[in-house]
Amino acid sequence: GANASAAPLTNVTFAYDFPSPDFELVPMVVAQDQGFFTQGGLKVKVVFPPDTSTTTKLLATGAAGIGFITTTDMGVAVNAGAPVLSIGNYTMSNNWALFAKPGVSLTAKNLKSEIEGKKIFSYGDTWTESMLPFVLRHAGLTSSQVSIVTDPTGQDLKFLLAGKVNIATNTSNYEVAGFDTSGTKGKESTLLGTAIGAPNIPIWVYATTRSYAASNPKTVSAFMSAMEKATLWAVANPTKAASEFDKAYPKSGYSNAYSLAGWKLTIPFMKNSAGQYFTQTSAQWATMARALKSIKLITAVKQPSTYYTNKFLPSS
Amino acid sequence: MSSNDLLQLRGVAKSFGATLALEPTSLDIQDGSFVAIVGPSGCGKSTLFNVIAGLLKPDSGEVQVADHVVTGTAGHVGYMLQKDLLMPWRTVEENITMAARLTRGVNDDDRAEARRVAEQYGLGEFLRHYPHALSGGMRQRVAFMRTLVTRHPLLLLDEPFGALDAQTRLEMQQWLLEVWKEAQRTVLFITHDVDESIFLSDRVLVMSPRPGRIIADFVNPLARPRNLDVLTDPHFVELKSQILHLLHGGR
Amino acid sequence: MSSNDLLQLRGVAKSFGATLALEPTSLDIQDGSFVAIVGPSGCGKSTLFNVIAGLLKPDSGEVQVADHVVTGTAGHVGYMLQKDLLMPWRTVEENITMAARLTRGVNDDDRAEARRVAEQYGLGEFLRHYPHALSGGMRQRVAFMRTLVTRHPLLLLDEPFGALDAQTRLEMQQWLLEVWKEAQRTVLFITHDVDESIFLSDRVLVMSPRPGRIIADFVNPLARPRNLDVLTDPHFVELKSQILHLLHGGR
Amino acid sequence: MDPQTRDLERAPRESGQRDRSRTQTVLRNVGIPVLSIVLVLLLWQAIVIIFHVAPYIAPRPMAAIQSVTDNWGLLWPLVLGTIRETIYGFVCGAVLGLGLGVIMAKTPFLHRMVYPVLVLSQGVPIIALGAPLVLILGFGVTPKVVIVAWIVFFPVTVNVLAGLSHVDQDLLNLARVYGASRWRTFWQIEIPASTTSLFAGMKIGATYAVTGAILGELVTPSGASGSLALYQETANTNFNVAAVYGTTMVMTAIGISWFLLIVGSEVLATPWQRRTVARRSMFRRRRDVPPTLRVH
């Protein structure tokens, strides 16, 4: 738009959920590079938190207007009284999975025998904490029948390949991209959580605070609309999108191969079976809240509308 | 009442808590004289000096230097201790000009004077040396020059050669007499060495054990200039014997 | 050839690199005698002691103690320095028995002996004190007792009172003479204080400046016991004058 | 005021005077620190209240303390774990540091060869050590102990080296004059003479030991038993800010207690630095008692 470029751009600070940039930022980079933000009258600055749980605090203190967090972090933050609000899904389904090293075949059938009494790696994040109980229940095991190795520094692949743990847990886009670009021979065995009892709920969402949404409704809508254009573009042009990311963040330390592989692995999870992007459902939030409540991470299951709104989505 | 006395003490006394360190003491020191003070350890000699220098305020009494009452105020005398107290981070020249640096800043005159004094008294070569490179005797000489260039007519020397070995000490004594003769200052000199007190002085004051009191005031009969031979002079031996008996009670 | 001499040096010499510290020196020390050594600083007095004690191997010559050749081997003499070298972490009693602890372990006899010596020489009350609680004079007394209980007949004392003030030094000299009389040891005593060398000794050796050489060997004419009055005795004054002229060339 | 040090003339100290002021000293040494810590907590509370800091950003001090007391049953084993890692690691580090220090002091060649490697070892970021240590030593307490020891040994070695090289050469010569063996000289003179340096090194080590244990817990996973650092990390992920600050307080408390313990051991191990008279040691001195007294 000609008229948009004439008007002064609105500044938006966007907080990512991880201390360093990686391929899930591809749509964001595309939105900036392809001018989708400028068209919407926005100027977006990306900031990174010291740890994944600080993103919510950055939103709550107003240090960032819009952020990128996991669904479970949303639930925990709302429970703690933070006035955060989810404004759109990033992925539409759950690609959290269990992994075993090459040579081991991990299937829904042999799940029990493969994990009973074994060492299972966890980052110690809320997501894994809330998904593992479903898997254990599905396998007919209690948490005392497996040994959880929690390592926030994330050495999962290394420990898995060295035989220090038997099972790794991670999302498939990160884990498989990491394995494929590690130069290790063979193929990891991947078992999606949704195949073994984990609920199929989206992992990441775009979020803001209620007050920011109330006072900047146009900005939020413009942001989501730019993200939609960017996401569709990046899905359609994965190779170009990944190399744009590499250009935007040359010091991320990731190789282009890794970013491209990761982004390609992310694409299938970004729309649901109905072909929809972004749209949230009350069911997804109710399921998430119940899951968190059942493992006592939150004290009360709130109305789904407490957590989300779809009203900033371009389609609505 | 102006007099020939550079220093006058009138009933100066000092206690530390319950310890009476110095009984009321009166004393007149003639301008240009060299007065030695001997006395048992802890009898209050250094306390007396500290009072004169203005480091301590006496409990009673008055200190006059050159007919001005200076009781309890500093900056009127030159002061030198057994420890040389040179600044290791300053060269010899800078150490000599230390008093100026500590009060008003050093100017070219101060530096010229320092160089003159150092050259005159045998340390000209070492002006740019740091103290650690000097021997003990040389260091004490620098400490003395530092005291000298303050131009105060009254110098208080508290066992200045106490840490030197006998031979160096003898050299320093002879050196000091030379400088004293030329520089025309008044010297009060504390020592534990009776030989030294007689060898150097015009007058020897003997103090009692604590609480300190001046119990004898000998006029030194020895003629100047003096050399090693005075140590066997009958006057010397006699005076030494008297002082030793006062100090040690003839044991 | 057995003799009355406890210590015999035959042509002992020592250099450090290019520095000749001690010229070939021969010396006989009679059993039971008290011999003082004076000489300018750096003339090799301590080097001589180090050779006798076996700390240094002489470049040439031979050391005999009690008619045994002990050149370059340690463990034959008592040795004491100006620094008291007490162990701060040991009590007085433990410091006195240090030699035993360092060689074979302390037994009850050693402890009893330490207590006896300490009580006899006026430190009985302080047996369980740590050195830091003692005055300089008391510390030197402990250091001396530690030397004494080794039972070596020959004691080498290198300026033992050099760090003490004049009064304490006088007390220590009198104390040392007392102990020496009772304990019946042979003492070699280095000092810079000519009065001290005469006051204490039977014999005074005077050394030349480096390279060290014994240039005079005076027999001390003063009768024992001695008190302060000997300082004014004509024999004393005469001997002192001779020694001083040897040392300082009559300046 | 007296400008001359009168060390030589110092009279034996009176112990009476000391006792009288002991309560005063204790008050000063304990009261004032406690007071200032309370002041810090009050300041914190004031800031939270005045600036309306939301509880999910920073808790009030009482909330942090309460989150600790409420979960003490859960925390206690983790605290014990951290303490255990600290103790094991500290002891290993101190022993290693002492040993290295002694060996290096005795063999100048090794000193020159090994010293740069030791300096280098301290330049390695601890975070980079985590993975290799786990791969070699597995999960569990060992890699954490190694990390603590890695941090602790260095200041100990440096200080022991300094201490041993400053032992009075004259004292060593005197020992030779007595005919002492190298071994006895070492135990009777060199070791006691370096106690102060050893403790100086250990005090620096103690300051960093607990931080090292926490870092170790963070970079080397513990498995099912969990760890204090992970507890904090999880509390952080779960938005339990009070627990995060509470855990920090617990960690700080462990750190300071450990430091004070080492300071205390130094006081006990070096009585001659405070006391005038040695205490009679019950068992070692029995034979001092004259036989006559013993029969009765």
Place this chain on the structure above:
Amino acid sequence: MDPQTRDLERAPRESGQRDRSRTQTVLRNVGIPVLSIVLVLLLWQAIVIIFHVAPYIAPRPMAAIQSVTDNWGLLWPLVLGTIRETIYGFVCGAVLGLGLGVIMAKTPFLHRMVYPVLVLSQGVPIIALGAPLVLILGFGVTPKVVIVAWIVFFPVTVNVLAGLSHVDQDLLNLARVYGASRWRTFWQIEIPASTTSLFAGMKIGATYAVTGAILGELVTPSGASGSLALYQETANTNFNVAAVYGTTMVMTAIGISWFLLIVGSEVLATPWQRRTVARRSMFRRRRDVPPTLRVH
């Protein structure tokens, strides 16, 4: 060998002798450390080869070094960033430490009140500082600088305190006799007399400064500009083990260079500890030259 210290009789040192052995000293002080580092690298290479260590566990040293040289264009700005954080943080920490030390030395009451808080501050695990610092200070270099300063200031304060309290009381009295002002006494005596202590504190601080910067980079984000610690972290998740070890080597090199720089500054700042004669300083001493010489 001579059991008596002859400090008083020491002759002025000859500087001729010193120069002669200077090359020898340099060889010894540089050659042996370099040699031993090379030995460590060889040992590492040998272990990797002999035990068939998989490349994703530990790389060969040459591979690690190559990963650094190959990516130097990328690494150099990150290295510069770490150096900048180190310098800023170190300077802030040293200045703060010096200031606190001076103020505390001058006001015993503040000393007693503040000291426990300072000790407490060092007990707080650095990892717990990241999030609060970012919330307060925002992104960018500031929180990292604060973390480095937090680590550096403490040893500086402790040492400055010790230094100032050990200034010879007699020297201070002498200054009073001369009628010196407090201010001049402070600058001319107290400050120079505590230089050695100040540098002792700064050397300890320097040892930990780079580690602090790396820790700071890890617990506070750098975002697009990246950081050495994040680069390493990413390489780690990326299975780029050679880069992990290579970065470690770079970090170690920065740490040691910084330490050596501080050691070097001490040498330059305290000429009297090495040199016998003060060097003529070109600009300060011009007026020393006699006027006659100046006219020509």
